[in-house]
Amino acid sequence: MNSHFSLAVHSLTLLAFQPDRAASSTFIAESASVHPVRIRKVLSLLKQHELIQSKEGAGGGFVLSRPPEAVTLWDVYQVTSKGTLQPRCPDENPDCSVGANMKHVLGSVFSDGEDVFGEHLDQFTIADMLKKCITN
Amino acid sequence: MNSHFSLAVHSLTLLAFQPDRAASSTFIAESASVHPVRIRKVLSLLKQHELIQSKEGAGGGFVLSRPPEAVTLWDVYQVTSKGTLQPRCPDENPDCSVGANMKHVLGSVFSDGEDVFGEHLDQFTIADMLKKCITN
DNA sequence: TATACTGTAATTATAAATATTACAGTTTTG
DNA sequence: CAAAACTGTAATATTTATAATTACAGTATA
Numbered sequence: 001m002n003s004h005f006s007l008a009v010h011s012l013t014l015l016a017f018q019p020d021r022a023a024s025s026t027f028i029a030e031s032a033s034v035h036p037v038r039i040r041k042v043l044s045l046l047k048q049h050e051l052i053q054s055k056e057g058a059g060g061g062f063v064l065s066r067p068p069e070a071v072t073l074w075d076v077y078q079v080t081s082k083g084t085l086q087p088r089c090p091d092e093n094p095d096c097s098v099g100a101n102m103k104h105v106l107g108s109v110f111s112d113g114e115d116v117f118g119e120h121l122d123q124f125t126i127a128d129m130l131k132k133c134i135t136n
Numbered sequence: 137m138n139s140h141f142s143l144a145v146h147s148l149t150l151l152a153f154q155p156d157r158a159a160s161s162t163f164i165a166e167s168a169s170v171h172p173v174r175i176r177k178v179l180s181l182l183k184q185h186e187l188i189q190s191k192e193g194a195g196g197g198f199v200l201s202r203p204p205e206a207v208t209l210w211d212v213y214q215v216t217s218k219g220t221l222q223p224r225c226p227d228e229n230p231d232c233s234v235g236a237n238m239k240h241v242l243g244s245v246f247s248d249g250e251d252v253f254g255e256h257l258d259q260f261t262i263a264d265m266l267k268k269c270i271t272n
Numbered sequence: 273t274a275t276a277c278t279g280t281a282a283t284t285a286t287a288a289a290t291a292t293t294a295c296a297g298t299t300t301t302g
Numbered sequence: 303c304a305a306a307a308c309t310g311t312a313a314t315a316t317t318t319a320t321a322a323t324t325a326c327a328g329t330a331t332a
Contacts, residue, residue: 001223003320006242010226014234024277031232035322040279057330058276085221085253087137088148088289096167098150101269106142109209109260116256120249129167133237139289160308171291176310193299194307224320 004080007032007042009073012126013133014054016068022061042080051080068130074122085114140216143168143178145209149265150218152204158197176261178216185215205264221250 010032015023025043029036043062046052053065064071087106093099146168147181151159161179165172179198189201200207224244238245 001221001246003224003226006223006225006238010234010238013238014232017234023278026277031229031235033226033229033235034236037251037280037323038321044279054278055330056276056278056328058274059331060277060329062278078200085137087142089141089142090139090169093167093169096150098146098153098266098269099167099169102142102146102149102168102265105265105268106145110137113256117249117253120252121245124245129238129241130234132241133234134137158308162308173292173311174290182308190309191299192297192307192309194305195300196298196308271305 002081002084003040004045007034007039007079007124008046008076009129011039011043011062012046012051012064012071013078013107013129014041015062015064016126016130017134019064019068020053022059022063024061027061043046045079046076051075053078064126068126071122071126072122073126073129076117076126077118085113085117086110138220140178140181141213143170143175144182144212145262145265147175147179147198148166148182148187148200148207148212148262150202151198151200151271152262152266153270154204155200158191158195158199161195163197171210181215182212187211187215200262204262207262209262209265211256212253212262213257219250221253222246229254 011023011028014028014031025036025039029039029045032039043052043054047054048064050065051071052062054060054062087110089103089106090099092101092103142228147164150167161172161175165175168175179188179190183190183198186247187207188198188199190196192199223246225239225242226235227239228239244270
């Protein structure tokens with residue numbers, strides 16, 4: 001699983017944690033121990049998919065555009081990581097009936113598997129994640 | 137998903153394809169378009185878990201130790217890729233209640249998710265994979 | 273108009289995956 | 303018995319993927 005997903009969930013959970021004020025990329029980056037530019041790239045994706053809003057300039061930053069109860073981990077996964085479950089396969093080898101088809105065959109198994117996995121992720125919201133973090 | 141998994145499935149399917157004779161690492165490597173040493177490493181794992189048997193020396197190679205109907209993709213996954221679904225998380229940050237717990241919280245969500253995904257993989261056997269490859 | 277931000281592109285550095293080389297040990301076969 | 307065809311594994315080199323860093327244009331605030 002790529003790290004965009006966990007950074008996205010981290011960021012959204014942090015925004016849910018302080019719903020009153022915008023969080024800057026620097027603030028989020030320090031919380032997640034990564035570089036601010038990396039956060040801005042991930043949040044750029046979330047913004048494109050309207051999970052957050054951003055405001056430029058002094059005092060700007062990021063806020064949620066939906067209540068945290070209305071955003072699931074599956075929503076986030078689809079934005080940041082769709083398709084990454086797929087196993088890496090070597091190039092197709094036309095000289096071998098196994099090598100020629102394995103990529104496609106495993107591809108369909110994992111594509112369905114991603115949907116199954118998605119149903120699991122869909123059970124958890126950002127609000128749930130915040131609750132789990134705080135009560136620990 | 138790491139590539140050990142797809143190489144393992146590829147190898148096992150190839151062994152199922154020619155049940156009569158042992159396959160050498162060179163033969164399998166050519167089918168999968170990768171280096172023989174890499175195949176030997178993956179097959180070493182499968183051997184440790186008794187999914188295959190190997191024979192050294194001239195005319196040696198690898199054979200299945202169970203019928204292909206009795207090996208599922210979940211069996212293979214557990215040997216080659218257990219835990220790889222887990223998203224990469226940055227180090228825990230004790231100064232932030234979100235940063236301090238996110239890794240653990242996501243960890244449990246993905247651990248359960250891996251089991252759900254496993255139930256999906258468990259529906260497919262190596263025999264199924266071979267059938268899918270051949271009828272394409 | 274200085275300051276604190278976002279947004280992005282380009283570059284550099286680091287880490288992970290993969291290939292390659294090397295060689296010891298094991299069977300088979302001529 | 304010796305050459306050939308294998309496995310097994312370690313060590314090294316290469317390639318690729320990730321991540322950090324730098325740079326800078328644009329925007330809102332005070």
